[in-house]
Amino acid sequence: MTADNPVLSLKNIHKAFGGVVAIENFSLDLHAGEIVALVGDNGAGKSTLVKIISGVHKPTSGDILLDGTPASFSDASSARSLGIEVVYQDLALADQQPVYMNMFLGRELTKPPFGLLDKKRMRRECQELVDELDVRIPSAGSVIRDLSGGQRQGIAIARATHWASKLVLLDEPTAALGVAETAKVEQLVASLKEKNLAILIISHSLDQVFRLSDRICVLRRGQQIGVRKTSETDKNEIVSMITGVSGQAA
């Protein structure tokens, strides 16, 4: 298998909720070490696609290939066990728990012989990870509710990166953040490329999409309108593709 083989291939994905067609005939390849932005207006089908890739929704038809092999995710945990992690807008962090417990939420390290939590090791490994990714927090023992929005987002992304072996999906990772925190989180997302993961990011900010992505995939009313190399397009073209109307970007 060559490095050019896609980590994930979506082929002719179709998803209907009763009579509502959310995704129609959608195909896309994601490669290791690249960031692809998924853009589209409200209701275009972005979240539905993320849920299909992460095993939350089953496609009505179509194929998902992981490293070239057909994959069928029965639920989110089966997608996770195959190396796919998602960071949702609500972050899914346990507010009352320290950072290191969140890092290992549902995958806690234990020690023999009684299977007690190995807090020391979790704390140490968590500290190494946040240091490596330059997520600045007081310590791995800090409680989540005491951290800023940007720090929390940093933890959620660090956790996803730690457990993902193939793909990280980011659903509006900076929607709730201020300017400085957004910049820090963008730096973190950009650094994930070096980990040779494939990254799919949903963002409503075209500035962010142009800062971060290698390719941009446009979705309109469930259909893939096109994929562009970021270096070969501009905001005007992407806005036209999103809206279906040619004109100037705001």
Ligand SMILES: Nc1ncnc2c1ncn2[C@@H]1O[C@H](COP(=O)(O)OP(=O)(O)OP(=O)(O)O)[C@@H](O)[C@H]1O
């Ligand atoms: N569980 C569901 N049941 C029925 N219809 C759904 C369901 N989830 C999504 N849809 C419909 O599918 C379409 C795509 O929705 P989706 O949430 O994927 O869009 P989106 O691009 O993520 O929008 P936004 O940017 O507003 O979050 C919409 O028409 C939505 O109403």
